[in-house]
Amino acid sequence: MQFIDLARQYAVLKSEIDANIHSVLSRCSFISGPENDQLEQELARYVGVKHALCVSSGTDALLMPLLAWGIGPGDAVFTTPFSFFATAEVVALVGATPVFADIDIDSFNLDPAKLHAVIEKTLAEGRLRPRAIIPVDLFGHCADYDAIGRIAKHFGLLVLEDAAQGFGATSEGRKACSFGDSAATSFFPAKPLGCYGDGGAVFTDDDGLADALRSIRVHGQGHDKYENVRIGINGRLDSLQAAVLLPKLAAYDREIRRRDEIATRYTNHLAESLRTPTVAHGCTSVWAQYSVLAQSGEQRESILSRLRACDIPAMIYYARPLHLQKALAYLGYRQGDFPVAEDASRRIFSLPMHAYLEDAEVDCVATAVLSAL
Numbered sequence: 001m002q003f004i005d006l007a008r009q010y011a012v013l014k015s016e017i018d019a020n021i022h023s024v025l026s027r028c029s030f031i032s033g034p035e036n037d038q039l040e041q042e043l044a045r046y047v048g049v050k051h052a053l054c055v056s057s058g059t060d061a062l063l064m065p066l067l068a069w070g071i072g073p074g075d076a077v078f079t080t081p082f083s084f085f086a087t088a089e090v091v092a093l094v095g096a097t098p099v100f101a102d103i104d105i106d107s108f109n110l111d112p113a114k115l116h117a118v119i120e121k122t123l124a125e126g127r128l129r130p131r132a133i134i135p136v137d138l139f140g141h142c143a144d145y146d147a148i149g150r151i152a153k154h155f156g157l158l159v160l161e162d163a164a165q166g167f168g169a170t171s172e173g174r175k176a177c178s179f180g181d182s183a184a185t186s187f188f189p190a191k192p193l194g195c196y197g198d199g200g201a202v203f204t205d206d207d208g209l210a211d212a213l214r215s216i217r218v219h220g221q222g223h224d225k226y227e228n229v230r231i232g233i234n235g236r237l238d239s240l241q242a243a244v245l246l247p248k249l250a251a252y253d254r255e256i257r258r259r260d261e262i263a264t265r266y267t268n269h270l271a272e273s274l275r276t277p278t279v280a281h282g283c284t285s286v287w288a289q290y291s292v293l294a295q296s297g298e299q300r301e302s303i304l305s306r307l308r309a310c311d312i313p314a315m316i317y318y319a320r321p322l323h324l325q326k327a328l329a330y331l332g333y334r335q336g337d338f339p340v341a342e343d344a345s346r347r348i349f350s351l352p353m354h355a356y357l358e359d360a361e362v363d364c365v366a367t368a369v370l371s372a373l
């Protein structure tokens with residue numbers, strides 16, 4: 001069994017993916033081909049925003065709005081300590097300071113009350129200028145954008161949605177990647193919508209921001225390629241990746257429905273014995289991960305060793321919260337600063353999740369988990 005089985009998906013979508021790849025090869029137009037334009041139109045329509053820009057990775061998709069907004073030294077960007085490293089890394093990369101607020105244990109996402117308190121504390125200290133919030137749609141479930149939006153408005157902050165795991169999720173009928181002032185997603189192969197290499201997209205309704213992002217994507221270009229009006233990056237998506245994504249996007253809603261069935265099946269098996277994931281009222285998840293909380297670190301270890309013995313792959317997202325990562329030690333955080341994130345990192349584990357799991361496989365995973373309790 002695979003944790004994420006890309007081969008099964010390829011077997012189903014092979015004829016369309018192969019045809020699209022061959023059409024790029026036969027044209028030999030590998031950068032900014034017509035596939036990219038088509039993908040951008042389809043992504044913008046899918047999410048319901050004005051602008052979608054395909055870029056080189058989810059990390060670059062997060063970095064580019066920060067560059068466009070001129071966020072840098074002396075600025076505070078508030079985010080969660082319970083995420084993939086890139087969420088905080090991009091803040092540090094532009095010279096700004098990541099400032100963490102603890103998570104809510106039910107959603108694993110930013111706790112709005114704690115976010116509010118951390119922003120007030122930062123303002124009171126007066127050392128950093130609050131500029132933006134990066135909420136993360138962790139495990140495929142939207143953050144609480146109602147509450148976060150109110151906080152952003154109150155303090156005059158920008159919101160950058162990290163939807164690297166959330167593309168396709170909804171909250172109150174709105175799609176992930178449509179929240180905040182800009183949003184970033186990732187098409188890394190293991191994400192719910194993945195390509196065959198690195199890729200990502202940035203979204204916004206703001207025309208001015210979209211223009212700046214287009215320029216930043218190609219070395220800060222002006223009217224033509226050899227006029228540079230700002231500092232940018234090489235942030236383009238390969239045409240081959242766009243060609244792979246088009247048929248995958250067409251199949252995506254069907255895949256999301258199947259992921260949801262699988263999540264429900266896991267929950268039916270496990271909810272009495274473990275803390276299974278919750279979906280907030282009015283929300284749908286794309287189940288980037290199906291993540292369960294054991295009662296203790298020891299219980300998690302016995303479950304994981306039972307799964308290993310049964311050849312069932314399981315993962316821990318995330319074993320070390322960001323405030324305890326060596327690369328961010330200069331921020332001065334300590335063990336105990338974010339007790340909820342630290343507690344989650346000791347007890348959480350994720351089960352195999354992809355749209356091509358069979359019911360019998362889900363049952364087998366759940367049986368193995370239960371047998372360890």
Ligand SMILES: *Cc1c(COP(=O)(O)O)cnc(C)c1O
Binds near residue numbers: 060
């Ligand atoms: C994967 C991920 C990223 C980075 O995306 P890449 O495409 O790997 O650069 C950023 N944030 C979160 C929450 C992620 O899961």
